[in-house]
Every structure is written in structure tokens, then in C-alpha cells.
Amino acid sequence: MPPTRTIPSEPPVPAEAVAPLMRGITVLRRLTDADGTLSSSDLERATGLARSTVDRVTTTLARMGYVRLDGRDVTLAPGLMELGNAYLASIRLPVLFRERADALADELDESVSLAVPDGDGIRFIHQATRRRAMSLSFRMGDLLPAERTAPGALFAAGWGPAQWAAWRERRAADPDGARFPSLPPRPSPPEDDFTARVAAARTDGRALDDQLIEAGLVALAVPVRAPGGDVVCALSVVSHTSRHTAEGLVDTLLPRLRAAAAAMEDRLRTAPPARPVPATGVLASWTAASKQELGREFIESLARGLTVLAAFGDGGETLTLSAVAQATGLPRASARRALITLEHLGYVAVDGREHRLTPRVLGLGYPPLSRTTLSRIAQPHLAALAGRTKESASLAVLVDDAVQYVARSASHRIMSVNITVGTRFPAYATSLGRVLLADLTPAELDAALARTELRPLAPRTLTHRTELEAVLDRVRTQGYALVDKELEEGLRSIAVPVRDRAGAAVASINVAMHSSSRTIEECEDQILPQLRDTVRKIEAELHTAERFTRVAVA
Numbered sequence: 033m034p035p036t037r038t039i040p041s042e043p044p045v046p047a048e049a050v051a052p053l054m055r056g057i058t059v060l061r062r063l064t065d066a067d068g069t070l071s072s073s074d075l076e077r078a079t080g081l082a083r084s085t086v087d088r089v090t091t092t093l094a095r096m097g098y099v100r101l102d103g104r105d106v107t108l109a110p111g112l113m114e115l116g117n118a119y120l121a122s123i124r125l126p127v128l129f130r131e132r133a134d135a136l137a138d139e140l141d142e143s144v145s146l147a148v149p150d151g152d153g154i155r156f157i158h159q160a161t162r163r164r165a166m167s168l169s170f171r172m173g174d175l176l177p178a179e180r181t182a183p184g185a186l187f188a189a190g191w192g193p194a195q196w197a198a199w200r201e202r203r204a205a206d207p208d209g210a211r212f213p214s215l216p217p218r219p220s221p222p223e224d225d226f227t228a229r230v231a232a233a234r235t236d237g238r239a240l241d242d243q244l245i246e247a248g249l250v251a252l253a254v255p256v257r258a259p260g261g262d263v264v265c266a267l268s269v270v271s272h273t274s275r276h277t278a279e280g281l282v283d284t285l286l287p288r289l290r291a292a293a294a295a296m297e298d299r300l301r302t303a304p305p306a307r308p309v310p311a312t313g314v315l316a317s318w319t320a321a322s323k324q325e326l327g328r329e330f331i332e333s334l335a336r337g338l339t340v341l342a343a344f345g346d347g348g349e350t351l352t353l354s355a356v357a358q359a360t361g362l363p364r365a366s367a368r369r370a371l372i373t374l375e376h377l378g379y380v381a382v383d384g385r386e387h388r389l390t391p392r393v394l395g396l397g398y399p400p401l402s403r404t405t406l407s408r409i410a411q412p413h414l415a416a417l418a419g420r421t422k423e424s425a426s427l428a429v430l431v432d433d434a435v436q437y438v439a440r441s442a443s444h445r446i447m448s449v450n451i452t453v454g455t456r457f458p459a460y461a462t463s464l465g466r467v468l469l470a471d472l473t474p475a476e477l478d479a480a481l482a483r484t485e486l487r488p489l490a491p492r493t494l495t496h497r498t499e500l501e502a503v504l505d506r507v508r509t510q511g512y513a514l515v516d517k518e519l520e521e522g523l524r525s526i527a528v529p530v531r532d533r534a535g536a537a538v539a540s541i542n543v544a545m546h547s548s549s550r551t552i553e554e555c556e557d558q559i560l561p562q563l564r565d566t567v568r569k570i571e572a573e574l575h576t577a578e579r580f581t582r583v584a585v586a
Contacts, residue, residue, distance in 0.1 A: 118345030173394030
């Protein structure tokens with residue numbers, strides 16, 4: 033008879049666990065596994081929950097800005113990244129180390145990553161990638177098995193007997209690696225191979241991944257240690273066999289990798305203690321107001337449980353029960369039940385009176401959302417704006433001396449503005465371009481106008497630099513641009529900038545129409561407030577998404 037396979041047993045659910053919170057997290061995990069989108073019917077099958085429960089959970093998550101509901105589809109929204117951001121902020125490592133990791137990537141001209149352990153797996157918490165046709169990077173937050181990664185061997189060098197037993201149990205129960213859907217399927221390396229790599233990592237203070245994750249991919253990792261000697265993360269460089277062999281990485285890059293790790297350790301040793309942001313306690317009142325407005329369709333206990341996770345982002349690496357209750361505004365009993373539930377699910381670890389988030393929090397939507405772009409963030413908001421105004425809405429960026437459309441939602445009218453994504457127009461003659469030109473520094477603007485030929489594109493096009501500069505001064509002051517029949521006869525548009533976390537205008541959105549649709553006064557009175565409201569929503573999601581990731585334009 034074949035040997036009996038041991039299946040890991042789930043710990044019993046605590047009597048005080050919050051069942052709606054557990055169901056909501058199950059929905060988020062299934063959406064994450066499906067790369068961010070599932071229909072309600074597919075969610076029902078994937079979770080085993082009743083359709084009515086799925087609908088109530090997704091309505092609650094949509095109210096929180098964590099998912100979007102589009103007909104029958106449920107899609108993760110960038111607002112959900114605040115949960116992963118809370119973990120990343122609480123450990124402080126990305127903030128302390130990312131500048132050095134980015135500089136190392138520039139120095140080596142290779143992708144550089146920071147990883148932390150999560151049980152018998154690892155998760156990446158920072159990526160500095162190279163722009164190449166064959167780029168090498170992992171999604172932030174993806175769970176990878178320790179035995180198929182370079183950082184995993186470093187972390188396993190510190191495992192005790194219980195962790196090794198858990199690792200063997202997991203491999204026996206999941207020989208095909210179904211627990212790690214982000215990896216290409218391939219047989220895991222034998223146990224003897226991994227234990228040998230771990231022993232070498234313990235001796236050498238570095239570890240290699242020689243095409244264990246994927247054919248052609250090689251990586252070298254070194255530990256970054258806290259002042260007490262514990263490994264807090266792994267610093268790794270990732271390349272391709274067309275550029276380096278695994279041993280070649282050791283020969284050519286190891287000294288610089290170790291120097292960067294030493295600099296990170298110095299930064300960790302000299303960094304001032306974190307200063308928690310004063311708690312506002314407004315989260316609980318928000319959930320109560322949402323419950324009053326939406327009634328039984330809003331699951332308040334689910335929303336309150338997730339706000340407990342978000343509270344750690346500003347509160348510091350660890351929080352007591354009292355601090356969680358104060359930060360969220362929840363009664364201590366409610367905060368305690370949420371923490372018990374989150375500890376049972378593995379999202380919170382407890383040490384005496386102190387609670388801290390675990391890397392597992394990154395598994396709640398962070399991997400698919402970490403690859404989001406500004407155009408994806410903006411698209412549903414542009415569609416909503418176009419639906420309300422019955423006019424076309426667009427997002428554009430400044431490329432040299434032109435604006436390029438990167439997202440768009442057209443109106444459904446017989447006569448409408450017909451522009452496609454990718455189209456470029458001279459920035460000086462468009463509302464989209466003028467709000468971006470107005471945000472340039474004086475030197476940048478002077479250089480841009482010096483190389484721009486101000487040609488007449490329509491009868492009203494401004495073709496004198498002094499007149500254009502005066503208009504840009506006014507745009508800078510009022511915060512919007514209105515262009516009337518300058519790009520094309522009969523075309524009128526009004527635009528406002530979209531700003532990143534640093535306050536720079538990285539894009540602009542506009543509403544464009546035929547001049548017969550609305551007067552200039554109606555554009556300013558009716559369209560401008562809706563444009564600004566749309567920008568507030570786009571910027572809220574953009575600022576959440578770019579806190580620890582780079583958000584590309586398209």
C-alpha cells in the first residue's frame with residue numbers, strides 16, 4: 033500500500049472569532065488568487081459562500097473602496113492596498129532601505145529586491161527593476177516557497193525543528209505547489225538539495241537561486257541583520273543567464289551586494305524610532321454611518337475588522353489592544369474580537385500585550401494591485417464622469433512638447449469628440465497640455481516653449497509666446513485650463529491636473545465637447561466641479577498605490 037499522506041490540520045476557530053470578517057477575507061483572497069477579478073457567480077463557487085452573502089460582502093468592500101462592482105464582475109481596487117501599506121509602514125524596512133536598493137540597481141544595472149520570511153515561504157517587499165525587453169521582477173506580496181528562492185535558503189538557516197517539520201508537512205500535503213499560484217509549475221527540488229543549500233547559506237552568508245523559480249532566472253541573496261543579529265530581510269539581485277551565470281553573480285556582484293547590506297544595517301542601527309501618528313478614532317464612526325445608510329447590505333463587523341488592519345500603518349510596528357481601540361474608535365471588546373480573528377487567520381502575531389501585522393497581509397490584493405497603472409486607476413472614474421456629463425473624458429500626460437492620451441471614455445452622442453488612446457496633440461493648444469505646462473518650473477517651461485513652434489491650428493490658436501505665458505500664469509493660479517476653438521474649430525475643453533503624492537502634476541484629465549453643447553460659463557459652473565471631484569477620487573487611489581510601489585502611466 034502507498035504511504036499515507038499527512039494533511040495539515042486547521043486550528044480550531046476561536047469561539048470569539050468574527051465570522052463575517054473571516055468570510056470577507058476569504059473573498060479578498062480568492063480575488064487575489066484570480067489576479068484581481070471574478071464574477072459574483074465565480075466568487076460564490078470559489079468561496080463556497082451563499083450568493084446573498086457574497087453580494088453583501090462585496091457591497092461592503094465596495095463601500096470601503098477595496099473592490100469595484102461592474103455588473104456581475106467584482107474587481108480589486110487600489111484602495112485595498114492600504115492594508116498592505118499598513119504592514120509595510122509598520123515594519124519600516126521599505127522606507128529605510130529602498131533608496132539604497134534603488135541605487136544598487138542603478139549601479140549593477142540589474143533588478144534588486146528586498147524579501148521577508150512568511151512561514152516557510154517568502155514575500156518581496158520592494159522591487160527596483162530594470163527596463164529591458166526581458167525584464168525580471170516579481171509582484172510585491174506574492175508568496176513564494178522558500179526552497180525555490182535564494183532568500184528562502186537564508187531564512188531557513190535560522191529555522192528550528194518546528195519550522196522544518198511544518199515545511200515537510202506542507203510539501204507532503206502540496207507536492208505540486210498549488211499553494212503558490214504565482215509560480216510557473218515545476219517539480220520542487222528534493223529535500224536534500226534544499227537542506228544542502230541552507231547549510232551552505234549558513235556557512236557562506238549568501239544563497240543562490242540557479243533557475244529554481246524559472247528557467248533562465250538566477251539570483252544571489254545576502255542577509256540584512258538587525259543590531260541584535262536577527263535577519264530582518266534579504267537583499268537579492270536577480271538576473272538572466274544571458275547576462276550572468278549563478279556563480280558569475282557571486283564572482284562579480286557579491287562584494288557590492290554585501291556592501292549595500294552593510295549600509296542598510298547601519299541605516300537600521302542609526303534610524304530614529306518611529307513616531308506614531310496621533311490616532312483619530314474616526315474609522316468606527318464611518319462604519320456606523322455606512323451601516324445606517326446601506327442597512328443590512330453593509331456588514332459592519334467586516335468593515336470594522338479590516339479597519340483594525342489599517343490602523344497599524346500609522347501606529348507603529350506593534351500596538352496594544354488599547355492602542356488599536358483608540359486608533360479605530362472601536363470598543364475594546366470589538367477590537368479584541370477582531371484581533372483574535374486576525375491572529376487565527378495568520379494576519380496578526382501576538383507577543384504578550386503587543387500585536388503586530390505579519391507579511392501575510394500582503395496576500396490581500398497586493399500582488400495584482402502592485403502592477404496597477406495610472407490609466408487603469410483613472411479609467412472607471414473617467415467612465416463615471418463621461419456618464420454624468422454625457423461628454424467625452426480623457427487622461428493625458430506630457431511627452432516632450434505634446435500631450436498623449438493614455439485613457440479615455442467617450443460619450444454616446446451622435447456628435448462627439450473622436451480621439452483615441454495614443455493620440456498626441458501640441459500641448460500649447462490643448463487644455464490638457466496647458467495645465468501640465470503650467471506646472472513646469474520656469475526653466476523647464478522656458479526650454480519647452482523655446483523648442484515649440486506655435487503654429488495656428490485653428491482660427492483662435494494662441495501663436496504669440498507672451499500671450500501663452502500670460503494664459504499659463506492664469507491657469508497656474510486658478511488650477512484649471514479652458515481652451516475654446518484653439519485646437520480645432522468648434523472644440524471646447526476644460527482640464528485639471530492630477531497630482532502625485534509629492535504634489536507634482538503627473539497627468540491631467542479633461543472633458544471635451546462641441547462648443548454648442550455648453551457655454552464657457554456652463555463649463556466652469558457645471559463641468560469643473562465634477563472634474564475636480566473626479567480628480568480627488570483618482571488621486572486618492574493613486575496616492576495609496578504609489579506609497580510603496582511605482583505607478584506607471586500606462
